[in-house]
Amino acid sequence: MFEPSDEQRALIEATRGFCMDRLGPTAEADDEHERFDRAHLAALGAQGLAGIATSEAYGGLGLGYLEYAMVIEEIGAISASWAVGIAVTGLPQRILADFGTEEQRLRWMPGLASGELLGAFALSEAGSGSDAAALKTTAVRHADKWVLTGSKYWITHGGVADLYIVMARTGAPGPKGISAFLVPGDAPGLSFGRKERKMGLRASPTAEVILDGVELPLDAMIGQEGGGFGVAMAALDSGRITIAATAVGLARSATEYAARYAAERKQFGQAIIDFQGVGFMLADMATQVEYSRLLVHKAAWLRDNGRPYGDVAAMAKVTATDAAMKITTDAVQVLGGYGYCKDHPVERYMRDAKIMQIVEGTNQVQRIVIARALKRRVGA
Numbered sequence: 001m002f003e004p005s006d007e008q009r010a011l012i013e014a015t016r017g018f019c020m021d022r023l024g025p026t027a028e029a030d031d032e033h034e035r036f037d038r039a040h041l042a043a044l045g046a047q048g049l050a051g052i053a054t055s056e057a058y059g060g061l062g063l064g065y066l067e068y069a070m071v072i073e074e075i076g077a078i079s080a081s082w083a084v085g086i087a088v089t090g091l092p093q094r095i096l097a098d099f100g101t102e103e104q105r106l107r108w109m110p111g112l113a114s115g116e117l118l119g120a121f122a123l124s125e126a127g128s129g130s131d132a133a134a135l136k137t138t139a140v141r142h143a144d145k146w147v148l149t150g151s152k153y154w155i156t157h158g159g160v161a162d163l164y165i166v167m168a169r170t171g172a173p174g175p176k177g178i179s180a181f182l183v184p185g186d187a188p189g190l191s192f193g194r195k196e197r198k199m200g201l202r203a204s205p206t207a208e209v210i211l212d213g214v215e216l217p218l219d220a221m222i223g224q225e226g227g228g229f230g231v232a233m234a235a236l237d238s239g240r241i242t243i244a245a246t247a248v249g250l251a252r253s254a255t256e257y258a259a260r261y262a263a264e265r266k267q268f269g270q271a272i273i274d275f276q277g278v279g280f281m282l283a284d285m286a287t288q289v290e291y292s293r294l295l296v297h298k299a300a301w302l303r304d305n306g307r308p309y310g311d312v313a314a315m316a317k318v319t320a321t322d323a324a325m326k327i328t329t330d331a332v333q334v335l336g337g338y339g340y341c342k343d344h345p346v347e348r349y350m351r352d353a354k355i356m357q358i359v360e361g362t363n364q365v366q367r368i369v370i371a372r373a374l375k376r377r378v379g380a
């Protein structure tokens with residue numbers, strides 16, 4: 001865990017080179033113009049990077065979450081938007097692998113794993129974010145179909161995905177009345193609100209998903225009726241590892257960029273990195289990247305080894321994303337006025353870091369998860 005194997009190192013290096021060549025040249029312009037370039041997905045898919053942890057039987061690379069975290073860090077180091085894109089299109093694959101029928105898996109997973117199809121995960125609503133179990137979208141069962149009505153807010157890939165996993169209410173209020181559904185992107189009755197204009201993650205489209213009497217076959221449900229909240233929470237436990245890995249990549253790039261700049265920039269006749277005030281800031285940034293990665297890798301390792309990992313994934317998410325916010329803010333500081341302008345990528349890193357503290361459960365919600373686990377551990 002402290003040292004990548006030869007295979008892992010080769011994967012990291014290949015992904016790093018690929019991302020620099022393929023995503024690097026347009027990362028700034030994609031952010032500036034809020035451009036979601038589907039050709040990037042095809043290219044990532046062709047490298048096997050859209051289905052890293054999906055089994056080979058369904059078209060993935062069949063690797064573990066540790067390798068998944070390593071790959072996402074590399075993508076995140078170049079483009080947080082695309083690291084999140086790969087993490088989000090990975091969620092339906094995870095859900096299908098863990099809860100889907102064989103027929104559902106064969107229908108969707110190979111396309112998602114190859115990057116030919118794009119996936120989305122639709123839990124949040126305008127009135128239910130952190131309190132996801134309060135969702136109001138309904139799924140009503142008829143003799144031969146389900147009919148879904150409601151609206152999902154803030155959906156990454158809203159309007160461009162081929163498959164949405166939609167959580168809807170099939171029973172009483174609360175988490176036990178929720179079920180999960182597979183909704184194809186071209187389902188009649190599915191439409192999309194305006195694309196959100198965001199502070200960061202601007203190459204990743206976010207939009208409202210509107211379900212106006214969407215009719216689905218009875219076998220569109222994933223898992224058991226009333227089991228949808230469990231499906232969503234399990235997916236988010238895994239997803240937190242990938243969001244944390246994105247934050248590590250982002251923070252690493254910010255640290256390295258700022259360090260290079262500080263070694264070249266001279267004031268008062270010397271490189272600013274040699275002023276203790278700047279050198280110490282960079283030292284703290286480098287330290288935070290290292291310990292964030294260790295925690296991300298530990299969460300992934302626990303998952304790969306079939307151990308409970310939810311609370312450690314929450315710790316990794318809090319640690320890595322809070323660190324990324326601090327590190328990217330300090331990177332702007334190291335560059336001074338130049339850091340505040342678009343000629344350098346650190347201002348993008350800082351804008352992209354902020355959302356990592358919010359998505360897949362805010363960092364306050366992660367602390368609730370950690371505190372509950374701690375309470376259980378002490379037997380209270």
Ligand SMILES: Cc1cc2nc3c(=O)[nH]c(=O)nc-3n(C[C@H](O)[C@H](O)[C@H](O)COP(=O)(O)OP(=O)(O)OC[C@H]3O[C@@H](n4cnc5c(N)ncnc54)[C@H](O)[C@@H]3O)c2cc1C
Pocket residue numbers: 088120121122123124126128129130131153154155156157198201206355358359360361362363364365368
């Ligand atoms: C760019 C972007 C992409 C997203 N992608 C998706 C997606 O693909 N799918 C999806 O389903 N959702 C998605 N979301 C939604 C995201 O998961 C929610 O924004 C998030 O869960 C927070 O919900 P909220 O925005 O309604 O904030 P709220 O829940 O209203 O929270 C507001 C504040 O109150 C705090 N708070 C709330 N409850 C508590 C509590 N019990 N204790 C302490 N503090 C609390 C929160 O931490 C936060 O600081 C996305 C959001 C954004 C901005």
